[in-house]
Amino acid sequence: MAKQDPGEFGVLRSKRNATRYQILVEIAERQPAVNQQEIADAIGITAQAVSDYLQDLVKQDYVNKHGRGRYEVTKEGVDWLISQTDNLREFVDHVSEDVIGQVETETAIASTAVSEGETVTLSMQDGVLRAMAGDTGGATAVAVTDADAGSDVGITNVEGVVDYELGTVAIVSIPQVQDGGSSAVDDDRVRALADEHDLIALAGAEAVALADRAGVEPDIRFGSPSAVREAAAKGLDVLLLATTDTLSKHTDSLREQNVSYEVVDAGE
Numbered sequence: 001m002a003k004q005d006p007g008e009f010g011v012l013r014s015k016r017n018a019t020r021y022q023i024l025v026e027i028a029e030r031q032p033a034v035n036q037q038e039i040a041d042a043i044g045i046t047a048q049a050v051s052d053y054l055q056d057l058v059k060q061d062y063v064n065k066h067g068r069g070r071y072e073v074t075k076e077g078v079d080w081l082i083s084q085t086d087n088l089r090e091f092v093d094h095v096s097e098d099v100i101g102q103v104e105t106e107t108a109i110a111s112t113a114v115s116e117g118e119t120v121t122l123s124m125q126d127g128v129l130r131a132m133a134g135d136t137g138g139a140t141a142v143a144v145t146d147a148d149a150g151s152d153v154g155i156t157n158v159e160g161v162v163d164y165e166l167g168t169v170a171i172v173s174i175p176q177v178q179d180g181g182s183s184a185v186d187d188d189r190v191r192a193l194a195d196e197h198d199l200i201a202l203a204g205a206e207a208v209a210l211a212d213r214a215g216v217e218p219d220i221r222f223g224s225p226s227a228v229r230e231a232a233a234k235g236l237d238v239l240l241l242a243t244t245d246t247l248s249k250h251t252d253s254l255r256e257q258n259v260s261y262e263v264v265d266a267g268e
Contacts, residue, residue, distance in 0.1 A: 169261035182210035204243030225253035
């Protein structure tokens, strides 16, 4: 959709227009007895500024003055308020439907065929959000696209909580090459740990060498702290092979997000 120009929406064209709109609304609510200081306090400007705006609104025939402190919005003023309100409503609808709506749309993998507008039940499987046609679980959403089973599907209006447990991270600390490198780690211990975890991540060249020697196939060859943290946050148990110089970045990242971890002794 083409980007909307805020200038199309009357009172958003300038601060002056926005202030005139607010003052007219305040007068309409209070008329005929209008206290300029109350209006000033309500919209956050000075009483003198309100007085200046009132003089201008009277000149434009948007407001009639009936004596000291007595004002009334004219038919022309009401018509202008209505036109600006309609423009604002159009802009708000655009923001709600086209801007915020896009932000609130998430992506899941369809477990079954799903039709646009259909209610789906959400679950977390293998670290991936899944959507199944029908309202059968504790977390539901509405599909915004059609999808075949196995395809990505857009969802919105998520309600409830997807029930799954956070994963944990086991970290094998590998010395840097000048301190022994991958040869200081027990291959058999690494293989056993790999079998116990859902995902293997590597951080550092020594970790790559260790995985190759132990015959462990990594899922994440360049394991950044954010990637490891996200995998655990989505329910996967992660084995991280990390060199000592990368260790603190990972543990700091995990602590910040309250992800459980342990540093495992896998030395020779």
